[in-house]
Amino acid sequence: MTTSSFENSATMRPNEDSVAPRDRYTRVAIVLHWAIAAFIVLNLCIGFLMESLPPPVRIVALTLHVSSGLTVLALTVARVVWRLLNDPPPYPAGMKPWERHAAHFAHFLLYAAMVLMPLTGWAVLSAHSPPGSRGAAVEFAALPASPGMQSGAALPRGAPARPLGPPPRTMIWNLIPMPMIAPIAAIGKEPGGVAPQHVLHDEFVEWHSVGGYLLLALLVLHIGGALKHQYIDGQSEFARMGIGRRRSS
Numbered sequence: 001m002t003t004s005s006f007e008n009s010a011t012m013r014p015n016e017d018s019v020a021p022r023d024r025y026t027r028v029a030i031v032l033h034w035a036i037a038a039f040i041v042l043n044l045c046i047g048f049l050m051e052s053l054p055p056p057v058r059i060v061a062l063t064l065h066v067s068s069g070l071t072v073l074a075l076t077v078a079r080v081v082w083r084l085l086n087d088p089p090p091y092p093a094g095m096k097p098w099e100r101h102a103a104h105f106a107h108f109l110l111y112a113a114m115v116l117m118p119l120t121g122w123a124v125l126s127a128h129s130p131p132g133s134r135g136a137a138v139e140f141a142a143l144p145a146s147p148g149m150q151s152g153a154a155l156p157r158g159a160p161a162r163p164l165g166p167p168p169r170t171m172i173w174n175l176i177p178m179p180m181i182a183p184i185a186a187i188g189k190e191p192g193g194v195a196p197q198h199v200l201h202d203e204f205v206e207w208h209s210v211g212g213y214l215l216l217a218l219l220v221l222h223i224g225g226a227l228k229h230q231y232i233d234g235q236s237e238f239a240r241m242g243i244g245r246r247r248s249s
Contacts, residue, residue, distance in 0.1 A: 023089050023240060030242040032079040036114065039068045039075070040219070047212050066121065067173045073118035076111065092235045106221060113215045120208040125170060126181040127201035129188035138191040 025033070046065045053061055091100050129135035170178040188197035229237040 023236070025089060025241055026082070026086050027242075028082055029079065029086065029088070032075055032082065033241060036072055036075050036079065039072045040114070040215070043068050043072065044212060044216055044219075063170060063174075066125065066170050066178065069118040069121050070172055070178070072114055076114040080111065089240060092229070092233075092237075094233060094235060095229075103225065106218065106225065110218050110222060113211065113218055117208065117211050117215055120204050120211060122178075123181060123184055123204045124201060124208055125178070126184040127188070127197050127204060128180075128185065129194060129197065130180070130185050133189045135188040135190050135194050135197075139188060139194045 024030075043065055046061050046068075050058055050061045050065065091103065095103075129139045172178050184197075184200070187193045187200065226237050229235045
């Protein structure tokens with residue numbers, strides 16, 4: 001191979017190979033992006049279907065929902081830290097200014113949702129009287145026991161009937177005991193705080209439910225924007241996140 005032919009082949013390679021490193025997110029960012037996306041889709045499916053499941057399956061689904069939700073929170077924190085330490089690739093040169101501003105705003109909302117959704121879910125589980133407290137005795141003594149269920153095998157709040165005793169401690173991926181948010185749990189420590197804690201619990205449930213629909217809308221917007229840039233604008237949007245190759249210019 002002559003020197004000129006070697007130079008020509010080297011010049012052509014960026015157009016034939018995957019997207020250039022400066023136009024692609026780092027490998028860590030790509031892995032975090034797709035891991036978070038997978039857990040979010042899983043959690044949205046569980047969240048929208050969980051209430052229609054029979055109680056025994058619902059408890060398993062709730063545990064999976066909690067575990068994947070807190071995993072999203074941990075991965076999001078890791079991604080934010082990585083983003084602060086590593087500049088993202090620049091937007092394609094053909095993007096209009098309003099598209100850049102819209103993308104920044106949509107990403108901000110997505111990051112906010114990925115933090116607030118797990119936190120509100122965590123708050124829902126924390127809005128119970130601490131086990132062994134005087135408030136717990138008042139809270140659970142007022143709830144009817146489910147026929148055929150043993151004390152302590154509690155159903156999630158909102159079920160038609162619930163056995164006596166505190167709910168079992170949630171395990172994250174069946175490995176790590178899930179701590180409660182202490183200030184929220186402490187509200188129901190005494191009998192006088194049980195009713196206000198119930199009100200707060202229901203508010204957290206409502207915020208979490210509304211947040212699920214907002215997160216779904218943000219995902220649709222995010223995916224729609226990526227499809228537009230890839231197929232309508234002719235940009236290598238997928239290659240930036242590790243899928244496919246950069247289009248030849």
